[in-house]
Amino acid sequence: MTLQQLRYLIAIANHGSISGAAHSLYVSQSSLSVAVRDIERETGVTIFERSNRGITLTNDGIELLGYARQVVEQADLMAQRYAGPGHGGAQRLAITSQHYAFVVEAFLELAEEYEGDGYNFSLRETRTSEVIEDVRDFRSDLGVLYLSTFNESVIGHALEDANLSFNLLFTAQPHVFISENHPLAQRSLVTIDDLTDYPRYSFEQGSNNSFFYAEEPLAELPHEKRIAVSDRGTLSNLLAHHNGYTISTGVLSSEMYTGIASVPLQTTERMRVGYIVHNERQLSELAERYIEKLSLFVEGYQLAAAAL
Template sequence: MTLQQLKYVIEIARRGSMNEAAKRLFISQPSLSNAIKDLEEELGITIFERTNKGISLSMEGTEFLGYARQVVEQAELLESRYLDAKPSPQHFSVSTQHYAFAVNAFVSLVRQFGQEQYEMALRETKTHDIIEDVRTMRSEIGILYLNDFNAKVIQSLLKSGNLAFHPLFTAKPHIFISVHNPLAKQRSVTIDQLQDYPYLSFEQGEYNSFHFAEEILSTLTYPKRIRVSDRATLFNLLIGLNGYTISTGVLSSDLNGNDIIPVPLDCDETIQVGWICHRNLALSKLALSYIEALKEATGQAERLS
């Protein structure tokens, strides 16, 4: 087993594609495949599962990847310390539901640790994909919410993937609306008051179960409903159509301006937002710093709960 083989495994897991990893590593795809095959035979495990849909980490591979990353990181520290080598690019990935505070924290992380070289990823994506990204180590951290309705299903998936949920904050539900919406001056609103306005929600694709919805009260009937796939589109529709969505109430005027505001929703629900990671793997320095940035970015949540 060589350090180069460990780097190959890390790059394939990062890209989710043998072909894409080969391009990034400047070697041929057959050479990369043979190197991984030799490593698997030497160790007597299957690191990557190959299917018609592509390549993914096996359960053994996920555990191996955690150790491989630690070894490679230590080797890079040695090279930097004793060989006067140029610092290696820093890598970090996070997958999250569509939360502005997750972006805020990411900005803080890059500002704090942005060297001459880094490669980071911020994936605003579907709930099921967040769990899968963290399970397969495509992302080190995932951000999602639990409540009484979805907790049993989400926790079951986390347990089967050997993932742990760590609470960040608990919030009372709010709606996000335009400052020009007729409800903007209300101290709070009820579901009945929202019936005349378009309800905006994030689509969940193949896993379009109520339990994976990013918005609470997903089982209610909404007379006017629009599904979107990204936060920018949703915010534009909030303004252009006087629509609304249901979320935590945590917004950032620095990144989102002052055109959208939170208004408390009059209901008995609560939202527990948290981050997920592998249960038995040590977090990187960047992941730990990102978690601290998340806590700082969500400090206002306590005032909204």
């Protein structure tokens, strides 16, 4: 099969019809039908089910489409990387992470200081499963997430299946992030029972919305009031202006110092925050520099927290 055939397959799946894909690609419907038939013959699977209502992917088709997207994405990245004379020196750095402000700040500092002739940087804050998938599929050089005694069995198996390794950055006692005007803000320590009456904020995890994939420790504990968000900005606004809480590392970023307090949570659980890399990939010099920046930011935050 060819890259062009795979692109046809992806377009058909995206449009839900051969006619729609043909119109967007400016090719004939017969060309697309032949491409699908050739791929089905070569792979031995039926990709689409046809009916009066259109076409839908079969289970085999969904799996094959996942591989097709990976192949096409990697081909596009390679084409971009080696676009021609003058582009060979551009360096690429792609990071995928759970929602940690220190990840962003280290990334921004590296981008500001980089003095290469050309570069292509990307940072994606996203769900736990996608952090693993991006590094597994070589879309990202490294990912940042946390392990605990509760989730390490499930996440550890996911990392092993994806041929990824976990590298520790720091270990943190879970802290509660709350408004500085929250009734618990002046406590030196809070308990789980103290939090019972307050809404809990968390990052939504999509179809992998299990306790094991949560970005917040102790997600398995029952809570009657819950708000799920997808970005740190919304979470920061909720924390600063309402009486809810979230549980995290205790590492406050500059954007969170105003209006938000961090109070230690009484628990034996610990968060081991680190970065994941693919075992078959050698990190670039740029990725190594980013890890150094990341470590320095974490060290600085911890020293500031200890001084409070």
